[in-house]
Amino acid sequence: MTVKTLTIDGKVLTGVAGESVFTVAWHNGIKIPRLCHVGGLSDVGSCRLCMVEIEGRGRLQASCVTEIEEGMVVRTDTEPLREHRKLLLQLLFAEGNHVCAVCVSNRHCELQDLAAELGMNHVEVDYLNPRRGVDLTHERFALDRDRCIYCTRCVRVCDEVEGAHTWDLTGRGGRLKLVVDMDDPWGKSTTCTSCGKCVQVCPTGALFTKGASVGSMEKDRGFLKYIVYARERQQWIKR
Amino acid sequence: MTPEELQERAKDELERQGALRERLHVCTAAGCMSSGSDAVKRGLTAAVEAKGLQDRVEVCGTGCLGMCSRGPLVKRQSDGLLVAEARPDELDAMLEPAITAPRAEGRVLEPSDPFFAGQHRIVLANAGRVDPERIDSYIAAGGYSALAKALGEMKPVEVLAEVRSSGLRGRGGAGYPTGVKWELVAKAESATKYVVCNADEGDPGAYMDRSVLEGDPHRVLEGMAIAGYAVGADHGYIYVRGEYGLAIQRLQAAIKQAEREGVLGPRIFDGNFRFQIDLRIGAGAFVCGEETALLASIEGLRGWPRPRPPYPPEKGLFGAPTLINNVETFANVAPIIEKGGAWFSSIGTEKSKGTKVFAVAGKVSRTGLVEVPMGTPMRHIVYAMAGGVPNGGKVKAIQTGGPSGGCIPDELLDVPVDYESLVSLGSMMGSGGLIVMDETTSMVEVARYFMEFCMDESCGKCVPCRAGTVQMHTILKRLVDGHATASDVGLLRRLADLLRATSLCGLGQSAPNPVLSALRYFPKEFEDRLAERNPAEAPVAEGTLPHAVERERLRIIS
Numbered sequence: 173m174t175v176k177t178l179t180i181d182g183k184v185l186t187g188v189a190g191e192s193v194f195t196v197a198w199h200n201g202i203k204i205p206r207l208c209h210v211g212g213l214s215d216v217g218s219c220r221l222c223m224v225e226i227e228g229r230g231r232l233q234a235s236c237v238t239e240i241e242e243g244m245v246v247r248t249d250t251e252p253l254r255e256h257r258k259l260l261l262q263l264l265f266a267e268g269n270h271v272c273a274v275c276v277s278n279r280h281c282e283l284q285d286l287a288a289e290l291g292m293n294h295v296e297v298d299y300l301n302p303r304r305g306v307d308l309t310h311e312r313f314a315l316d317r318d319r320c321i322y323c324t325r326c327v328r329v330c331d332e333v334e335g336a337h338t339w340d341l342t343g344r345g346g347r348l349k350l351v352v353d354m355d356d357p358w359g360k361s362t363t364c365t366s367c368g369k370c371v372q373v374c375p376t377g378a379l380f381t382k383g384a385s386v387g388s389m390e391k392d393r394g395f396l397k398y399i400v401y402a403r404e405r406q407q408w409i410k411r
Numbered sequence: 412m413t414p415e416e417l418q419e420r421a422k423d424e425l426e427r428q429g430a431l432r433e434r435l436h437v438c439t440a441a442g443c444m445s446s447g448s449d450a451v452k453r454g455l456t457a458a459v460e461a462k463g464l465q466d467r468v469e470v471c472g473t474g475c476l477g478m479c480s481r482g483p484l485v486k487r488q489s490d491g492l493l494v495a496e497a498r499p500d501e502l503d504a505m506l507e508p509a510i511t512a513p514r515a516e517g518r519v520l521e522p523s524d525p526f527f528a529g530q531h532r533i534v535l536a537n538a539g540r541v542d543p544e545r546i547d548s549y550i551a552a553g554g555y556s557a558l559a560k561a562l563g564e565m566k567p568v569e570v571l572a573e574v575r576s577s578g579l580r581g582r583g584g585a586g587y588p589t590g591v592k593w594e595l596v597a598k599a600e601s602a603t604k605y606v607v608c609n610a611d612e613g614d615p616g617a618y619m620d621r622s623v624l625e626g627d628p629h630r631v632l633e634g635m636a637i638a639g640y641a642v643g644a645d646h647g648y649i650y651v652r653g654e655y656g657l658a659i660q661r662l663q664a665a666i667k668q669a670e671r672e673g674v675l676g677p678r679i680f681d682g683n684f685r686f687q688i689d690l691r692i693g694a695g696a697f698v699c700g701e702e703t704a705l706l707a708s709i710e711g712l713r714g715w716p717r718p719r720p721p722y723p724p725e726k727g728l729f730g731a732p733t734l735i736n737n738v739e740t741f742a743n744v745a746p747i748i749e750k751g752g753a754w755f756s757s758i759g760t761e762k763s764k765g766t767k768v769f770a771v772a773g774k775v776s777r778t779g780l781v782e783v784p785m786g787t788p789m790r791h792i793v794y795a796m797a798g799g800v801p802n803g804g805k806v807k808a809i810q811t812g813g814p815s816g817g818c819i820p821d822e823l824l825d826v827p828v829d830y831e832s833l834v835s836l837g838s839m840m841g842s843g844g845l846i847v848m849d850e851t852t853s854m855v856e857v858a859r860y861f862m863e864f865c866m867d868e869s870c871g872k873c874v875p876c877r878a879g880t881v882q883m884h885t886i887l888k889r890l891v892d893g894h895a896t897a898s899d900v901g902l903l904r905r906l907a908d909l910l911r912a913t914s915l916c917g918l919g920q921s922a923p924n925p926v927l928s929a930l931r932y933f934p935k936e937f938e939d940r941l942a943e944r945n946p947a948e949a950p951v952a953e954g955t956l957p958h959a960v961e962r963e964r965l966r967i968i969s
Contacts, residue, residue, distance in 0.1 A: 216717075216872070217717075217718040217873075217915060218872045218873045218874070218915065219873075219874055220873050220875055220913045220914070220915070221874075223912075223913055231912070232912050234718055234915075237718040252912075255905075256908075256909055256912060256913055259905060259906070259909050260874050260875060260913065263874055263875065263878035263879055263882065264874060264878065266878070266882070267877075267881075296902055297882040297885075297906075298882065298885050300881065321874075322871065322872075322877070341713070341871070343871070344696065344698075344868075344869065344870050344871045345867060345868065345869035345870065345877055345880070345881075346866065346869075346871070346878075346881050348877070
């Protein structure tokens with residue numbers, strides 16, 4: 173196990189070779205914003221909120237997919253980065269229908285939390301007001317596609333942890349669509365095990381438990397660390 | 412086939428050709444095919460047979476002859492004259508030395524015409540010489556002798572050194588030194604390696620790669636096999652876009668022929684080097700021209716890019732070290748091995764060596780493919796070679812690099828064709844699309860057009876590209892319609908910064924380029940489209956389009 177030393181926001185930190193800049197930062201209390209990363213799942217680097225400045229690299233780097241290197245000097249909270257993140261959040265808010273006041277996840281939403289944390293206090297771009305539709309066919313869960321930010325956490329947890337690969341995306345760009353199986357109604361899925369992992373990892377109110385009302389949908393993805401830990405060590409006992 | 416047999420084959424074919432009185436090369440690339448060259452070829456062939464001239468006159472297909480606007484083109488081997496707008500019933504006229512009738516109609520193009528005289532053909536050297544459907548024709552033109560030389564006389568490191576010393580840089584647009592890339596793959600330690608040819612040419616108006624694949628498919632196969640030998644790979648893929656039906660057909664035929672002759676396959680030239688090439692057909696996504704998305708697509712996955720590093724030479728196709736180059740890059744390889752790196756590096760400028768093929772389109776008298784040495788001034792291509800704007804119009808700007816590039820105004824057209832000079836002007840070499848715009852073109856509309864293209868082609872993986880292109884397009888649309896405010900333009904710039912800095916792949920990072928370069932060179936056109944300057948164009952209810960006519964006039968590409 174090789175240990176590497178690097179500097180993040182002026183702090184000299186160490187991490188194990190192969191770890192990402194993001195992970196080492198979080199272990200040391202530097203909470204880089206993120207929406208697509210979830211510990212225990214593979215990283216895709218798609219939300220672009222965790223981008224950081226690394227000395228000697230011409231471009232900003234997504235910290236979740238950048239491995240630490242000896243002597244690396246990283247800055248996670250500069251003025252340009254804060255501006256980029258605020259604008260990215262604006263794009264997300266305007267792209268879907270994120271109306272917190274009527275959302276099941278109000279006050280328990282990672283998108284909402286980040287907006288508050290990063291000081292995004294208005295939206296300058298045009299609201300697109302999409303009508304992507306709602307899927308209420310599953311007996312226990314529901315999907316509001318207009319609240320989806322395409323972080324693909326549900327796709328990954330279903331594929332990598334549950335092993336069902338019920339979720340996937342179709343289309344591209346602004347016509348992306350989160351789909352069940354071959355774009356079937358969720359309730360008719362032949363692969364869904366109704367485990368609910370997708371609901372728990374979803375950062376917004378896009379996936380929720382049926383019957384939840386405004387603000388009542390609290391999510392818990394604590395299960396992930398047990399499963400991942402058990403898999404890594406081949407120990408299937410919950411401690 | 413052994414190298415000796417290859418020479419024999421070339422000799423036989425040359426003898427056969429030498430016995431002919433005339434060879435008529437009918438352009439059978441997609442441009443001329445669409446204007447009826449197929450019928451011309453059939454008509455001429457039938458006439459030759461009817462007159463019993465089979466032993467003396469050959470009618471054969473060939474790659475893109477260049478001046479696509481004057482197709483169908485037929486080239487006479489004996490004196491290099493080209494008959495433009497050729498007709499199926501013209502055999503007699505074409506065989507007549509003075510070629511009187513077509514000349515009287517202004518349909519004869521001399522090789523000394525500036526369009527041809529300004530060219531230096533390496534990549535397109537076989538257009539007008541080689542029949543893409545016959546491997547013997549390629550062999551007679553010296554084909555596969557570079558592969559024979561590499562395998563027989565050179566070690567892989569010597570091939571690498573030759574490519575490196577040539578100074579060849581990636582012709583896909585970014586200009587990464589090809590030799591360096593090859594060495595990275597060669598050094599990577601792995602039992603499995605791949606060579607991939609990126610033929611997913613997608614820039615609007617660009618068709619250089621298509622022409623090479625249609626006109627000289629064996630050249631690409633040979634380049635890939637040499638690359639495989641140099642880097643230690645035994646398997647190659649050509650990822651070609653599904654829209655290129657003719658190119659796919661020719662490639663499939665070429666691969667079969669090459670395997671049958673033993674210049675591809677398990678024992679190339681009866682030696683120990685093995686190399687197989689497979690085709691993968693793209694399904695119409697521009698982003699699959701991005702290398703990591705392309706590799707994902709070959710693997711059968713969704714064509715989404717992934718963050719780099721790791722770069723493909725380290726971890727590419729199926730996780731193995733992978734060399735990925737553009738069609739035109741591979742097409743340069745055989746001549747480099749044949750004539751040496753020093754020869755190649757004697758052409759061009761200090762940092763950009765060799766030639767570049769451009770697809771000249773838009774408001775010019777003569778559109779088509781030109782291959783010019785690096786360092787040629789853009790002005791020479793646009794005015795001397797392509798003949799400038801027809802009917803005395805004035806060039807306003809040219810656009811290079813497609814949706815990733817930018818515009819260059821007329822007053823800066825003395826810029827030489829090389830990677831750095833074009834980037835310094837806010838454009839880029841790109842894959843070789845060159846669109847000429849005249850005074851009637853609205854640069855705001857051009858910016859909007861390219862942004863719409865990027866918006867439609869964004870894969871949707873990362874937020875800035877997926878949602879940012881939509882917002883940038885909305886603002887540009889407002890500008891075109893005369894409804895935008897000054898703060899809209901400010902926001903447009905900030906979004907441009909965001910996309911450049913934070914997008915995951917080249918598509919999003921370069922999507923703002925056409926907008927930024929239009930803003931840089933034509934700021935007044937943007938100001939003139941602000942709402943305060945256009946009180947008459949106040950927003951109107953949806954469904955009514957009072958400016959539709961105006962917009963139609965402004966539209967450059969429909």
